[in-house]
Amino acid sequence: MPEEQCHLFDPSSIPIGEKKLELKTAEAPVWTENKAQLIQRYLRYFVFITKHGTYLDAFSAPQSPDHADVSCAAKLVLESDPKWFRNFALFDLSKPGIAFLQNLATANTVTKRTIHVIQGDSNVELPAFLAKNPIPEKEATFCLLDQRTFECDWQTVVEVAKHKKTGNKIEVFYFLAQGWLDRSIAALGNPEVDLLKWWGNDDWKVLAKMPGSERGIYLAERFKKEFGYRYAYAFAIYQRDGIDAGKVMFWMIHASDHEEAPKLMMRAYRNVVAPLEPIEQLKMEFGADAASTTANGSVATANPQR
Numbered sequence: 001m002p003e004e005q006c007h008l009f010d011p012s013s014i015p016i017g018e019k020k021l022e023l024k025t026a027e028a029p030v031w032t033e034n035k036a037q038l039i040q041r042y043l044r045y046f047v048f049i050t051k052h053g054t055y056l057d058a059f060s061a062p063q064s065p066d067h068a069d070v071s072c073a074a075k076l077v078l079e080s081d082p083k084w085f086r087n088f089a090l091f092d093l094s095k096p097g098i099a100f101l102q103n104l105a106t107a108n109t110v111t112k113r114t115i116h117v118i119q120g121d122s123n124v125e126l127p128a129f130l131a132k133n134p135i136p137e138k139e140a141t142f143c144l145l146d147q148r149t150f151e152c153d154w155q156t157v158v159e160v161a162k163h164k165k166t167g168n169k170i171e172v173f174y175f176l177a178q179g180w181l182d183r184s185i186a187a188l189g190n191p192e193v194d195l196l197k198w199w200g201n202d203d204w205k206v207l208a209k210m211p212g213s214e215r216g217i218y219l220a221e222r223f224k225k226e227f228g229y230r231y232a233y234a235f236a237i238y239q240r241d242g243i244d245a246g247k248v249m250f251w252m253i254h255a256s257d258h259e260e261a262p263k264l265m266m267r268a269y270r271n272v273v274a275p276l277e278p279i280e281q282l283k284m285e286f287g288a289d290a291a292s293t294t295a296n297g298s299v300a301t302a303n304p305q306r
Protein backbone atom coordinates (compact mmCIF):
# COMPACT_ATOMS: atom_id res chain seq x y z
CA MET A 1 0.00 0.00 0.00
CA PRO A 2 1.46 3.38 -0.94
CA GLU A 3 2.67 5.25 2.12
CA GLU A 4 1.51 8.75 1.19
CA GLN A 5 -2.03 9.90 0.57
CA CYS A 6 -3.17 13.06 -1.04
CA HIS A 7 -6.42 14.62 0.05
CA LEU A 8 -7.65 16.93 -2.63
CA PHE A 9 -9.65 19.39 -0.72
CA ASP A 10 -8.98 23.05 -0.78
CA PRO A 11 -11.83 25.08 0.67
CA SER A 12 -10.60 28.28 -0.98
CA SER A 13 -11.19 26.93 -4.48
CA ILE A 14 -14.49 25.11 -4.01
CA PRO A 15 -17.63 27.19 -4.35
CA ILE A 16 -19.70 27.06 -1.16
CA GLY A 17 -22.36 24.40 -1.37
CA GLU A 18 -20.52 22.30 -3.92
CA LYS A 19 -19.85 18.71 -2.95
CA LYS A 20 -16.50 18.41 -1.21
CA LEU A 21 -13.80 17.32 -3.67
CA GLU A 22 -11.67 14.67 -2.09
CA LEU A 23 -9.57 11.95 -3.61
CA LYS A 24 -7.54 9.48 -1.57
CA THR A 25 -5.02 8.74 -4.28
CA ALA A 26 -3.37 5.87 -2.40
CA GLU A 27 -6.59 3.85 -2.55
CA ALA A 28 -6.44 3.64 -6.36
CA PRO A 29 -2.97 4.90 -7.21
CA VAL A 30 -1.82 6.02 -10.63
CA TRP A 31 1.55 4.37 -11.29
CA THR A 32 4.37 6.12 -13.14
CA GLU A 33 3.78 3.94 -16.20
CA ASN A 34 0.18 5.20 -16.42
CA LYS A 35 0.86 8.93 -16.25
CA ALA A 36 0.46 9.42 -20.00
CA GLN A 37 -2.86 7.56 -19.90
CA LEU A 38 -3.99 9.93 -17.16
CA ILE A 39 -3.36 12.92 -19.45
CA GLN A 40 -4.99 11.22 -22.42
CA ARG A 41 -8.06 10.20 -20.45
CA TYR A 42 -8.54 13.62 -18.90
CA LEU A 43 -8.25 15.36 -22.27
CA ARG A 44 -10.64 12.85 -23.79
CA TYR A 45 -13.25 13.86 -21.24
CA PHE A 46 -12.50 17.54 -21.68
CA VAL A 47 -12.84 17.55 -25.43
CA PHE A 48 -16.51 16.60 -25.03
CA ILE A 49 -16.91 19.96 -23.32
CA THR A 50 -14.82 22.11 -25.64
CA LYS A 51 -15.13 20.16 -28.91
CA HIS A 52 -11.83 21.69 -29.96
CA GLY A 53 -8.44 22.28 -28.44
CA THR A 54 -4.74 22.97 -28.68
CA TYR A 55 -2.20 20.65 -27.07
CA LEU A 56 1.30 21.87 -26.21
CA ASP A 57 3.86 19.36 -24.98
CA ALA A 58 7.24 20.82 -23.99
CA PHE A 59 9.02 17.51 -23.28
CA SER A 60 7.18 15.27 -25.64
CA ALA A 61 9.51 12.55 -26.95
CA PRO A 62 8.72 9.11 -25.55
CA GLN A 63 10.59 8.26 -22.39
CA SER A 64 10.20 4.55 -23.22
CA PRO A 65 10.16 4.31 -27.04
CA ASP A 66 9.48 0.55 -26.85
CA HIS A 67 6.28 1.22 -24.90
CA ALA A 68 5.25 4.44 -26.63
CA ASP A 69 1.84 2.97 -27.50
CA VAL A 70 0.83 3.13 -23.86
CA SER A 71 3.30 5.53 -22.26
CA CYS A 72 3.92 8.46 -24.63
CA ALA A 73 1.45 11.22 -23.81
CA ALA A 74 1.81 13.04 -27.14
CA LYS A 75 1.11 9.84 -29.09
CA LEU A 76 -1.87 8.95 -26.91
CA VAL A 77 -3.39 12.42 -27.20
CA LEU A 78 -2.88 12.48 -30.98
CA GLU A 79 -4.57 9.11 -31.30
CA SER A 80 -7.36 9.73 -28.81
CA ASP A 81 -10.96 9.67 -30.05
CA PRO A 82 -12.85 11.79 -30.84
CA LYS A 83 -10.16 13.66 -32.74
CA TRP A 84 -11.38 17.16 -32.00
CA PHE A 85 -8.05 18.67 -30.98
CA ARG A 86 -7.02 20.81 -33.93
CA ASN A 87 -3.55 22.07 -33.04
CA PHE A 88 -0.50 20.37 -31.62
CA ALA A 89 2.95 21.73 -30.83
CA LEU A 90 5.43 19.08 -29.71
CA PHE A 91 8.91 20.00 -28.47
CA ASP A 92 11.98 18.00 -27.47
CA LEU A 93 15.76 18.18 -27.44
CA SER A 94 16.36 14.60 -28.51
CA LYS A 95 16.98 13.97 -32.23
CA PRO A 96 15.70 10.37 -32.20
CA GLY A 97 12.77 11.55 -30.10
CA ILE A 98 11.96 14.24 -32.65
CA ALA A 99 12.20 11.69 -35.49
CA PHE A 100 9.62 9.58 -33.66
CA LEU A 101 7.31 12.59 -33.26
CA GLN A 102 7.78 13.58 -36.91
CA ASN A 103 6.69 10.10 -37.94
CA LEU A 104 3.56 10.55 -35.87
CA ALA A 105 2.89 13.89 -37.57
CA THR A 106 3.47 12.41 -41.02
CA ALA A 107 1.08 9.54 -40.28
CA ASN A 108 -1.70 11.97 -39.35
CA THR A 109 -4.80 11.60 -41.50
CA VAL A 110 -7.08 13.90 -39.53
CA THR A 111 -8.18 16.81 -41.67
CA LYS A 112 -7.98 20.38 -40.33
CA ARG A 113 -5.33 19.33 -37.84
CA THR A 114 -1.96 21.10 -37.53
CA ILE A 115 0.98 19.35 -35.88
CA HIS A 116 4.18 21.31 -35.25
CA VAL A 117 7.21 19.26 -34.20
CA ILE A 118 10.05 21.44 -32.93
CA GLN A 119 13.51 20.35 -31.94
CA GLY A 120 15.49 22.33 -29.37
CA ASP A 121 15.45 23.57 -25.82
CA SER A 122 11.78 24.06 -25.05
CA ASN A 123 12.66 26.85 -22.62
CA VAL A 124 13.61 28.80 -25.74
CA GLU A 125 11.41 27.21 -28.39
CA LEU A 126 8.06 27.13 -26.58
CA PRO A 127 8.03 30.85 -25.68
CA ALA A 128 9.24 31.65 -29.22
CA PHE A 129 6.45 29.49 -30.66
CA LEU A 130 3.81 31.23 -28.55
CA ALA A 131 5.16 34.64 -29.55
CA LYS A 132 4.91 33.68 -33.23
CA ASN A 133 1.62 31.80 -32.93
CA PRO A 134 -0.47 33.52 -30.28
CA ILE A 135 -3.26 31.31 -28.94
CA PRO A 136 -6.69 32.86 -29.46
CA GLU A 137 -8.31 33.81 -26.14
CA LYS A 138 -11.25 31.44 -26.73
CA GLU A 139 -9.10 28.45 -27.70
CA ALA A 140 -9.09 25.74 -25.02
CA THR A 141 -5.38 25.04 -24.58
CA PHE A 142 -3.48 22.50 -22.51
CA CYS A 143 0.25 22.33 -21.83
CA LEU A 144 2.08 19.26 -20.57
CA LEU A 145 5.35 20.04 -18.75
CA ASP A 146 6.60 16.50 -18.20
CA GLN A 147 10.17 17.22 -17.15
CA ARG A 148 12.34 14.55 -15.56
CA THR A 149 13.64 16.80 -12.74
CA PHE A 150 14.94 20.35 -13.38
CA GLU A 151 14.61 20.74 -17.17
CA CYS A 152 11.70 23.16 -17.18
CA ASP A 153 12.76 26.72 -16.29
CA TRP A 154 10.21 28.61 -14.22
CA GLN A 155 10.23 31.35 -16.84
CA THR A 156 8.76 28.83 -19.29
CA VAL A 157 5.91 28.18 -16.87
CA VAL A 158 5.41 31.95 -16.60
CA GLU A 159 5.23 32.32 -20.40
CA VAL A 160 2.60 29.58 -20.62
CA ALA A 161 0.51 30.69 -17.64
CA LYS A 162 0.52 34.37 -18.65
CA HIS A 163 0.12 33.86 -22.38
CA LYS A 164 -3.63 34.42 -22.55
CA LYS A 165 -4.79 37.79 -21.34
CA THR A 166 -8.55 37.56 -20.92
CA GLY A 167 -9.81 34.03 -21.55
CA ASN A 168 -9.25 30.94 -19.45
CA LYS A 169 -5.53 30.57 -18.94
CA ILE A 170 -3.65 27.76 -20.68
CA GLU A 171 -4.28 24.71 -18.54
CA VAL A 172 -1.07 23.18 -17.17
CA PHE A 173 0.03 19.68 -16.17
CA TYR A 174 3.36 20.22 -14.41
CA PHE A 175 5.44 17.28 -13.20
CA LEU A 176 7.40 17.84 -10.00
CA ALA A 177 9.85 15.04 -9.22
CA GLN A 178 9.52 13.70 -5.70
CA GLY A 179 11.15 10.25 -5.58
CA TRP A 180 14.65 11.48 -6.45
CA LEU A 181 14.39 15.25 -5.84
CA ASP A 182 16.57 15.33 -2.73
CA ARG A 183 19.27 13.20 -4.36
CA SER A 184 19.17 15.36 -7.49
CA ILE A 185 19.53 18.58 -5.51
CA ALA A 186 22.47 17.11 -3.58
CA ALA A 187 24.15 16.11 -6.84
CA LEU A 188 24.07 19.61 -8.38
CA GLY A 189 27.44 21.32 -8.66
CA ASN A 190 25.95 24.80 -8.57
CA PRO A 191 22.51 24.53 -6.96
CA GLU A 192 22.11 28.27 -6.37
CA VAL A 193 22.28 28.96 -10.11
CA ASP A 194 20.55 25.85 -11.42
CA LEU A 195 17.66 25.90 -8.99
CA LEU A 196 17.08 29.62 -9.31
CA LYS A 197 16.50 28.99 -13.02
CA TRP A 198 14.30 26.00 -12.33
CA TRP A 199 12.21 27.37 -9.47
CA GLY A 200 12.35 31.05 -10.40
CA ASN A 201 13.24 32.29 -6.92
CA ASP A 202 15.02 31.21 -3.74
CA ASP A 203 11.99 29.40 -2.35
CA TRP A 204 13.40 26.16 -3.74
CA LYS A 205 15.15 26.11 -0.36
CA VAL A 206 11.76 26.05 1.37
CA LEU A 207 10.64 23.27 -0.96
CA ALA A 208 13.79 21.26 -0.29
CA LYS A 209 13.33 21.43 3.48
CA MET A 210 9.67 20.48 3.65
CA PRO A 211 8.42 16.88 3.86
CA GLY A 212 7.90 15.29 0.45
CA SER A 213 4.21 14.78 1.20
CA GLU A 214 3.69 18.57 1.32
CA ARG A 215 5.58 19.61 -1.79
CA GLY A 216 2.83 19.02 -4.31
CA ILE A 217 0.32 21.12 -2.40
CA TYR A 218 2.94 23.83 -1.89
CA LEU A 219 3.50 24.09 -5.64
CA ALA A 220 -0.22 23.89 -6.42
CA GLU A 221 -0.79 26.87 -4.11
CA ARG A 222 1.94 28.73 -5.96
CA PHE A 223 0.09 28.28 -9.27
CA LYS A 224 -2.96 29.89 -7.71
CA LYS A 225 -1.15 32.74 -5.96
CA GLU A 226 1.38 33.63 -8.66
CA PHE A 227 -0.81 33.23 -11.76
CA GLY A 228 -4.35 33.38 -10.42
CA TYR A 229 -5.43 29.93 -11.54
CA ARG A 230 -8.85 29.25 -10.12
CA TYR A 231 -8.02 25.62 -9.38
CA ALA A 232 -4.72 23.85 -8.78
CA TYR A 233 -4.34 20.39 -7.29
CA ALA A 234 -1.45 18.01 -6.74
CA PHE A 235 -2.02 14.45 -7.91
CA ALA A 236 0.35 11.77 -6.63
CA ILE A 237 1.99 9.45 -9.16
CA TYR A 238 3.36 6.32 -7.48
CA GLN A 239 6.07 3.75 -8.09
CA ARG A 240 4.61 0.27 -8.49
CA ASP A 241 7.62 -2.07 -8.24
CA GLY A 242 11.12 -2.41 -6.87
CA ILE A 243 12.66 -0.88 -3.77
CA ASP A 244 10.61 2.31 -4.16
CA ALA A 245 7.31 0.43 -4.51
CA GLY A 246 4.48 2.47 -3.04
CA LYS A 247 6.37 5.76 -2.94
CA VAL A 248 5.27 8.98 -4.59
CA MET A 249 7.61 9.53 -7.54
CA PHE A 250 5.99 12.65 -8.98
CA TRP A 251 3.44 15.23 -8.06
CA MET A 252 1.41 16.25 -11.07
CA ILE A 253 0.19 19.79 -10.56
CA HIS A 254 -2.98 20.39 -12.53
CA ALA A 255 -3.82 24.09 -12.84
CA SER A 256 -6.98 25.29 -14.59
CA ASP A 257 -9.57 28.05 -14.63
CA HIS A 258 -12.37 25.74 -15.73
CA GLU A 259 -14.81 24.60 -13.08
CA GLU A 260 -15.17 21.13 -14.61
CA ALA A 261 -11.41 20.51 -14.64
CA PRO A 262 -10.82 19.20 -11.08
CA LYS A 263 -13.79 16.84 -11.28
CA LEU A 264 -12.73 15.49 -14.65
CA MET A 265 -9.14 14.98 -13.51
CA MET A 266 -10.35 13.08 -10.46
CA ARG A 267 -12.50 10.92 -12.68
CA ALA A 268 -9.55 10.28 -15.00
CA TYR A 269 -7.32 9.47 -11.99
CA ARG A 270 -9.79 6.97 -10.54
CA ASN A 271 -10.35 5.23 -13.89
CA VAL A 272 -6.93 5.51 -15.43
CA VAL A 273 -6.58 1.86 -16.46
CA ALA A 274 -10.27 1.04 -16.88
CA PRO A 275 -11.51 0.48 -20.43
CA LEU A 276 -12.35 3.79 -22.10
CA GLU A 277 -16.03 4.70 -21.94
CA PRO A 278 -17.71 4.49 -25.37
CA ILE A 279 -18.01 7.80 -27.21
CA GLU A 280 -21.82 7.54 -27.26
CA GLN A 281 -21.88 7.21 -23.46
CA LEU A 282 -19.69 10.29 -23.01
CA LYS A 283 -21.78 12.26 -25.50
CA MET A 284 -24.88 11.50 -23.47
CA GLU A 285 -23.20 12.17 -20.14
CA PHE A 286 -21.59 15.43 -21.15
CA GLY A 287 -24.54 16.60 -23.17
CA ALA A 288 -22.03 17.32 -25.91
CA ASP A 289 -24.70 17.91 -28.52
CA ALA A 290 -26.51 20.33 -26.24
CA ALA A 291 -23.39 22.13 -25.04
CA SER A 292 -22.96 25.79 -25.81
CA THR A 293 -19.59 27.49 -25.70
CA THR A 294 -19.28 30.71 -23.73
CA ALA A 295 -17.12 33.67 -24.56
CA ASN A 296 -13.97 32.41 -22.85
CA GLY A 297 -14.16 28.85 -24.07
CA SER A 298 -15.96 27.38 -21.09
CA VAL A 299 -19.17 25.54 -21.65
CA ALA A 300 -22.63 25.29 -20.23
CA THR A 301 -23.69 21.63 -20.34
CA ALA A 302 -26.95 19.86 -19.82
CA ASN A 303 -25.51 17.76 -17.01
CA PRO A 304 -23.02 19.45 -14.69
CA GLN A 305 -22.82 16.45 -12.31
CA ARG A 306 -19.87 14.22 -13.21
Ligand SMILES: C[S@@+](CC[C@H](N)C(=O)[O-])C[C@H]1O[C@@H](n2cnc3c(N)ncnc32)[C@H](O)[C@@H]1O
Nearest residue numbers: 059061062063072073092093094121122146151
Ligand atom coordinates in the same frame (compact mmCIF):
# COMPACT_ATOMS: atom_id res chain seq x y z
C1 LIG B 1 10.23 12.61 -18.93
S1 LIG B 1 10.69 12.62 -20.60
C2 LIG B 1 9.19 13.00 -21.41
C3 LIG B 1 8.29 11.83 -21.52
C4 LIG B 1 7.11 12.04 -22.43
N1 LIG B 1 6.30 13.17 -22.03
C5 LIG B 1 6.27 10.79 -22.54
O1 LIG B 1 5.03 10.90 -22.36
O2 LIG B 1 6.83 9.71 -22.80
C6 LIG B 1 11.56 14.12 -20.73
C7 LIG B 1 11.95 14.52 -22.14
O3 LIG B 1 12.47 15.82 -22.06
C8 LIG B 1 13.47 15.98 -23.06
N2 LIG B 1 14.24 17.17 -22.66
C9 LIG B 1 15.12 17.31 -21.65
N3 LIG B 1 15.54 18.59 -21.57
C10 LIG B 1 14.88 19.28 -22.52
C11 LIG B 1 14.85 20.65 -22.93
N4 LIG B 1 15.59 21.58 -22.31
N5 LIG B 1 14.04 20.99 -23.95
C12 LIG B 1 13.29 20.07 -24.58
N6 LIG B 1 13.29 18.77 -24.25
C13 LIG B 1 14.05 18.38 -23.24
C14 LIG B 1 14.17 14.66 -23.08
O4 LIG B 1 14.79 14.46 -24.34
C15 LIG B 1 13.00 13.69 -22.82
O5 LIG B 1 12.48 13.25 -24.06
